[in-house]
Amino acid sequence: MNHTKHLQKDKKIAILIEQFGELPLLTHTEDLFLDIVESIVSQQLSVKASNTIWSRFKLLFGKKKITPKNVLAIDDEKIRAAGISYSKIKYMKGLASMIEKNEIDLENVKTLSNEEVLMELTRVKGIGPWTAEMILMFSLGREDVFSLGDIGLRNAIAKIYTVDRDDVQRIEKISNKWKPYRTYAARYLWKSLDNMPKP
Numbered sequence: 759m760n761h762t763k764h765l766q767k768d769k770k771i772a773i774l775i776e777q778f779g780e781l782p783l784l785t786h787t788e789d790l791f792l793d794i795v796e797s798i799v800s801q802q803l804s805v806k807a808s809n810t811i812w813s814r815f816k817l818l819f820g821k822k823k824i825t826p827k828n829v830l831a832i833d834d835e836k837i838r839a840a841g842i843s844y845s846k847i848k849y850m851k852g853l854a855s856m857i858e859k860n861e862i863d864l865e866n867v868k869t870l871s872n873e874e875v876l877m878e879l880t881r882v883k884g885i886g887p888w889t890a891e892m893i894l895m896f897s898l899g900r901e902d903v904f905s906l907g908d909i910g911l912r913n914a915i916a917k918i919y920t921v922d923r924d925d926v927q928r929i930e931k932i933s934n935k936w937k938p939y940r941t942y943a944a945r946y947l948w949k950s951l952d953n954m955p956k957p
Contacts, residue, residue, distance in 0.1 A: 761901065761939035765946070768935055770918050774946040781945050784899035790864040791857065792824050793897040794879075795850050797889050799842055814840035826854035849884025856882060872900055895941045904933045904940035914947035 762780060766772040787793045799815060800808030818836055822828050830851055837847045856862045867878050872894055879890040891905040905911060906926055916923035919932055936943035 761942045764939055765936060765943055768943075771936070771943055771946055774950055778946060778949045781942065781949075784895070784901060784941060786868075786899040787897040790868065790893075790897055791826060791853075794853060794864075794882075794885070794889075794893060795824065795829065797892060798846050798849050798853075798884055801846070801884075801889065811841040815842060826857040829854040830858065846884065849882070852884065853882050868898060872903060875900075895944070900941060902938040902940050904930075904936070904944055906930060906933075908944075910951055911944055911947050914951050918947070918950065 762775060766775060796812055799812055803811070815837065816824065818832055818840060819828060834844070834847050834851075838844060853862075857864065862878065862882065867875055870878060875894055875898065876887065876890045879885050879893060880887060886907075888905055888907045891903055891907070894900045894903045895905075906929065909923075912923040912926075912929055915921060915929050915932060921928050921932070923929075933940055933943070
């Protein structure tokens with residue numbers, strides 16, 4: 759695979775590739791709205807906690823699809839009872855409302871460049887650069903994304919390349935060697951920590 763061959767030029771990443779083998783190819787989501795709502799729900803939560811809360815949230819819809827319209831129709835207190843904070847309820851309903859008012863078109867977002875996707879998604883209250891970068895990687899399957907705001911990635915680089923995890927310029931310089939496959943490199947780094955993020 760192209761990305762493997764390219765990343766193996768970096769001896770330290772080559773060791774991780776040998777250790778973890780080929781990673782599954784990146785996938786594209788069918789339902790970007792659902793993915794973004796899930797990523798809002800799981801912000802600052804452990805994988806276990808976010809899975810539990812997400813399951814409870816889905817139950818609120820019964821057999822109905824989780825659409826912007828249906829999210830707006832559910833009472834805030836019911837969503838709160840599923841374990842979701844009021845601020846996150848505000849964020850997901852804000853996104854749903856923007857979609858309903860045609861202020862953001864997620865089908866169009868899928869066609870934009872990485873930089874444009876970041877600009878478009880971070881217009882939504884509650885979606886910061888980190889969440890938008892995770893959506894680029896895990897929902898839109900973009901191969902060349904690296905999140906300097908991800909502490910896990912910075913920790914992994916600090917450990918493997920013996921640099922200070924707060925030396926963002928140095929870390930960025932290291933990550934630039936992996937272009938145009940920085941997403942794959944990031945996934946190997948997370949693996950090295952056994953800490954795949956939940957977008």
